[in-house]
Amino acid sequence: MAENKEEDVKLGANKFRETQPLGTAAQTDKDYKEPPPAPLFEPGELSSWSFYRAGIAEFMATFLFLYITILTVMGLKRSDSLCSSVGIQGVAWAFGGMIFALVYCTAGISGGHINPAVTFGLFLARKLSLTRAVFYIVMQCLGAICGAGVVKGFMVGPYQRLGGGANVVNPGYTKGDGLGAEIIGTFVLVYTVFSATDAKRNARDSHVPILAPLPIGFAVFLVHLATIPITGTGINPARSLGAAIIYNDKHAWSDHWIFWVGPMIGAALAAVYHQIIIRAMPFHRA
Template identity: 85%
Template sequence: MEGKEEDVRLGANKYSERQPLGTSAQSKVYKETAPAPLFEVCELQSWSFWRAGIAEYMATFLFLYITILTVMGVSKSNSKCSTVGIQGIAWAFGGMIFALVYCTTGISGGHINPAVTFGSFLARKMSLSRAIFYMVMQCLGAICGAGVVKGFQPSLYLTKGGGANVVNHGYTKGDGLGAEIIGTFVLVYTVFSANDAKRKARDCHVPILAPLPIGFAVFLVHLATIPITGTGINPARSLGAAIIYNKDHAWDDHWIFWVGPFIGAALAALYHQVIIRAIPFKTRN
């Protein structure tokens, strides 16, 4: 009997009691990360810096290739019932973001969007040099991705709009700008929340599932705003399609797809850092 009691005692000490996720790890030590410097010249000499930019280029290239091809597939059909329809387009955008964020988040952070990069810069999560480099590579990747789609089906691309973002008939420029601001806010706020370092320290499942809510946010925003603007919320995506399509009406409202996402990203960064995390009010050691 004494031996059995000893075994039980040793077993109880050896294996800690299991608790629900989100509670057992709350005692983990968490330290607020220091803000990134505005300029960091030394990172230009690091291979990881250039590798991250290449990853952003490739991810945005694949993103435009798959999504614009999906848009073209829906556009060429006279009956939307014979295609994936608007829901399929939304799934293509959301699904690709989910997959690409999962693939690139460990290399570049998985931005694939200048608005996300801009929000991260405002939150001091990256330097200005890295932010500019990311945006340039994202835009180049988007242009190349849309260009490959046009190369596959040039006549269809030009006659069916090329996936370019415009404010649709029945909506004003103000409607389009508002849709882009709110849609980008939803996306960037989700990105900040899914990658919150404090949540990662507390809940071990967050790093694995982070791309999932980001992809769902993109999917849901597309369902809501495709009828209004075709859904931009990504200046690189809008720029790549506009440059390759290159028709006057694609440029008339193009400013909306830069101004709207950048305002939405700035508001999301402000809300998360100041209201949710209260970073400015915390004392740093």
């Protein structure tokens, strides 16, 4: 145990502890110190158990996220299901609630990203290495595919008939509408992540709560309320990929690029905006 703890300090998610976790206050003291940027490549991570443990946490979290949320969507669409009365609000609560719970559970292990767009935004902000970012995204996508696959296993017949929870641009909206909705929705999510976990803000404003998963979960909930009628709400490329692969419909694949390009643009804009607005603010305390 002592050796593992020492390894965690030297390598992996805890090496730059003030830049990594999403679910806890970045610094415990009130005197702000600018955290160092994560290195672009950190070869030492590849020999660290904490690195692989974080990847496993991202896989399991995304697996559970897809399992609960896609199963809720399928229940909503089945007229003979007890879940058919949950409505859009119930689906939004499923997505937001699961993000709240899973970020809370995995923040201290992997940072609780559960979303390639979040990982990409944090990478652009130099809060994790490229090595870790790529590993996280791969594990998130694999977890999403497995989660959607388990749902299909439960609902072999209705799954294909009900759309498999795949994200598509709904009738009455253009692909441009869908792309715009994904960009803005992901911007809201990733900007909330940055704001809820910013070390300078936590040090400056003592009233800022340390429980970051709560505002992040609410952001996911609210974005789903707004954009489910447009795209079914992606804002998470792994969620969209997992559902699309298991559903495997030509119509879903024709729109699929929107659910990668939109979230990545939204995450990049959030990273830039946070850097300009929050990180550029002078630090002072009352």
